[in-house]
Amino acid sequence: MGRAEERKKRVSETVRVRLDVSYDGAAFSGWARQRGRRTVQEELEEALRVVTRSARGYELTVAGRTDAGVHARGQVAHVDLPAEVWEEQRENLHRRLTGRLPQDVRVRRVSRAPADFDARFSAIWRRYVYRVSDHPGGVDPLRRGHVLWHNWPLDVAAMNAASQRLLGEHDFAAYCKRREGATTIRTLRRLSWERGADGVLEGTVEADAFCHNMVRSLVGALLFVGDGHRDPDWPGKVLAAGVRDSAVHVVRPHGLTLEEVGYPADELLAARSREARNVRTLPASAGCC
Structure with missing residues (x-):
């Protein structure tokens, strides 16, 4: 055989x-x-x-x-x-x-599941939410394990303006911890912030995939914009530089939740798995912003 x-x-x-x-x-x-x-x-x-x-x-x-x-x-x-x-x-x-x-x-x-289903390689997007509170009294004790406290008032409009500059396919090396043989090219489909009725900010981050520490690094940069320490152009400039910036803090993990993973129709699972295994590169002329 x-x-x-x-x-x-x-x-x-x-x-x-x-x-x-x-x-x-x-x-x-x-x-x-x-x-x-x-x-x-x-x-x-x-x-x-x-x-x-x-x-x-x-x-x-x-x-x-x-x-x-x-x-x-x-x-x-x-x-x-x-x-x-x-x-x-x-x-x-x-x-x-x-x-x-x-x-x-x-x-x-x-x-x-269908035989062609692969939890990792068949996925077409992952959606995370990062939760942070800027309330002067701190985080509700019943939510302290899921919400980060930031000790400065946050401007949601400024954070959203900065977020828009990061959308699309880019090399996110400046926001990732590099791993041998792994690409840092990702397609960021959504990055937006909203303040809930309880005052907690929710940052929704959706991409085809994420490299190590990417979400928490992006959030760290955007918090600096939200509290006025950096202007809305700064996260995009960091991305364009392509190297880690010591000013970008990797925020604590407890505010982050993987909310949902998306998959294509069953008949497209095999093709998606093959595509996801390919190492991606960016066109030579591709810019970040």
Whole structure:
């Protein structure tokens, strides 16, 4: 039997399962497994192993590896389960996971996914929200784990003006922690700020993907604009420079929540996965602003 036939046989014997997940990141060292540290991935994989009564574990693939302290309301992961395990467990898998998992991580939905679905590479956008309060009395104690306090009044209009200059496809090297072999070119689809009735500012950030520390660095720059320490042109100038600026602070993680991940129609999943694996470059003439 050739390699292609072996792969086809192996795929036919498994079922791809999508998990929609929420978690409070406060007590986690991020999503990805780390030796000696508590992570979301380890909690979920161990729960899957226990409830399916499997001798070996099943590895999850996730839409976005959130950092330590970052929360998620709309995280997505997938796992390949043996067909016989899925048939045996599918009616009760969701309820059993709920009973096994700790209270700071929940599986909101369990569903069979198309074979071409990939939680990471099929995604066409991720949407985060960063929450910050500039109230002189600080953050509501009941929300202190999800809202950053900024000790200066913030001008939402100035922050939105600065945000508009960052939209589009750019090399966000100035706002990312570089990783060997990884590109920092991203398409920023949305970056906007709104003050809620409770006075809390919500910064919505949506892109096809994010590089390490990108959202928290962007927020750090925009807070400097909002409190008047920098003008609205400054974040765009930092982007154009293409290098880290010591004035751009990476804000604390607890204000950040992954809210939602978007996927194309089922018939477009395979094409999207192939496209997402390509390393992107910018045209030589491309500008940032």
